[in-house]
Amino acid sequence: MARILLLGSTGFFGRGVTHKLIDGGHQLRVLVRDPMKAAAFKARGAQLVVGDALSPSVVTQAAQGVEHIISLIAVRRNRPQSYLAVNVDGPRIMAEAAKAAGVRSIVFVSVIGARMDPHYKYLTSRWMGEQELAKTGVAGTILRFSLILAEEGGVLNDFERFAKFGPVVVIPGDGQTKFQPILREDAARCVIEAIAKPELLGKIIELGGPEVVTFESIFDWFLQARGVKKPKVRVPPGLLIPGAAVMEAVLSNPIVTPDEIITSQLPNLAEGIDSVSTRFGWRPTAPSSWAPMHWKNEAVRR
Ligand SMILES: NC(=O)c1ccc[n+]([C@@H]2O[C@H](COP(=O)([O-])OP(=O)(O)OC[C@H]3O[C@@H](n4cnc5c(N)ncnc54)[C@H](OP(=O)(O)O)[C@@H]3O)[C@@H](O)[C@H]2O)c1
Numbered sequence: 001m002a003r004i005l006l007l008g009s010t011g012f013f014g015r016g017v018t019h020k021l022i023d024g025g026h027q028l029r030v031l032v033r034d035p036m037k038a039a040a041f042k043a044r045g046a047q048l049v050v051g052d053a054l055s056p057s058v059v060t061q062a063a064q065g066v067e068h069i070i071s072l073i074a075v076r077r078n079r080p081q082s083y084l085a086v087n088v089d090g091p092r093i094m095a096e097a098a099k100a101a102g103v104r105s106i107v108f109v110s111v112i113g114a115r116m117d118p119h120y121k122y123l124t125s126r127w128m129g130e131q132e133l134a135k136t137g138v139a140g141t142i143l144r145f146s147l148i149l150a151e152e153g154g155v156l157n158d159f160e161r162f163a164k165f166g167p168v169v170v171i172p173g174d175g176q177t178k179f180q181p182i183l184r185e186d187a188a189r190c191v192i193e194a195i196a197k198p199e200l201l202g203k204i205i206e207l208g209g210p211e212v213v214t215f216e217s218i219f220d221w222f223l224q225a226r227g228v229k230k231p232k233v234r235v236p237p238g239l240l241i242p243g244a245a246v247m248e249a250v251l252s253n254p255i256v257t258p259d260e261i262i263t264s265q266l267p268n269l270a271e272g273i274d275s276v277s278t279r280f281g282w283r284p285t286a287p288s289s290w291a292p293m294h295w296k297n298e299a300v301r302r
Pocket residue numbers: 007008009010011012013014031032033034037051052053054071072073074075076081086109110111112144145146147148149154155
């Protein structure tokens with residue numbers, strides 16, 4: 001069993017990875033900003049270090065004595081924390097800390113679509129973060145995922161907000177953007193198994209579930225599971241962007257931002273339909289059969 005420092009344990013994906021690491025008997029340390037969010041992990045035997053992952057001294061201290069670091073830290077929006085501070089500088093700070101503490105390897109989670117293209121601010125920040133990590137020369141594996149699905153949180157929060165907003169359900173664009181969603185349970189298994197796969201070091205691997213489905217299909221699973229009967233209206237992205245820009249300017253937590261609308265039109269596909277079985281040797285669950293059963297009620301966080 002490995003000694004692991006996990007960054008981002010209190011987030012949507014992190015909760016799943018943390019419990020799976022503990023289930024697997026690993027010696028786990030988590031660096032968290034709010035210890036109350038990590039009470040369940042501590043109760044299950046994880047060691048808590050309280051601090052900010054953007055502080056080099058805090059991360060270096062937290063990395064003492066561990067063999068591996070897993071990082072799930074990122075921000076999807078440019079405030080209150082900025083893309084530059086978290087998505088770009090964060091991976092470099094972590095990698096430098098790993099080197100200083102003599103950590104053997106890093107698994108860094110990113111997103112499919114990460115690219116250098118000023119039209120896509122979030123995706124550019126993720127690409128820059130990957131580059132910063134690589135530049136440090138630390139031994140690391142980058143896992144980019146398509147959409148991750150679970151009983152609670154993640155895109156489900158967005159769907160709940162979209163479904164409650166107004167008399168119709170708005171689909172940005174034609175709804176036909178392709179995704180390869182993967183269950184959090186399966187994505188967490190990939191992250192944990194990647195630690196023990198030295199053949200993946202130095203690689204960027206794009207992972208998704210066993211089906212290619214459209215955004216509208218995934219949203220339909222949700223609407224049907226929750227019995228939402230509102231009419232759906234497809235709205236061209238160009239018409240939604242001005243409203244989103246206003247919301248972004250005046251609200252602290254807008255329903256959607258212009259960058260998210262533009263990004264939502266890009267295909268989000270892994271390196272193949274068998275990406276997980278090719279890299280890890282097992283087949284992930286098909287979300288199309290899982291979601292209708294598991295999205296019926298608003299779930300409570302574990
Ligand atoms: N959700 C998806 O569908 C999806 C799909 C593909 C890839 N991913 C990737 O998976 C990773 C995790 O995503 P997520 O959806 O779980 O995001 P999330 O729910 O927003 O979680 C982000 C985590 O980062 C932590 N964090 C942020 N700033 C920090 C700081 N300055 N110091 C310490 N911790 C900090 C947060 O801590 P607090 O709890 O203190 O805020 C939280 O634990 C990201 O790299 C994301 O791009 C997610």
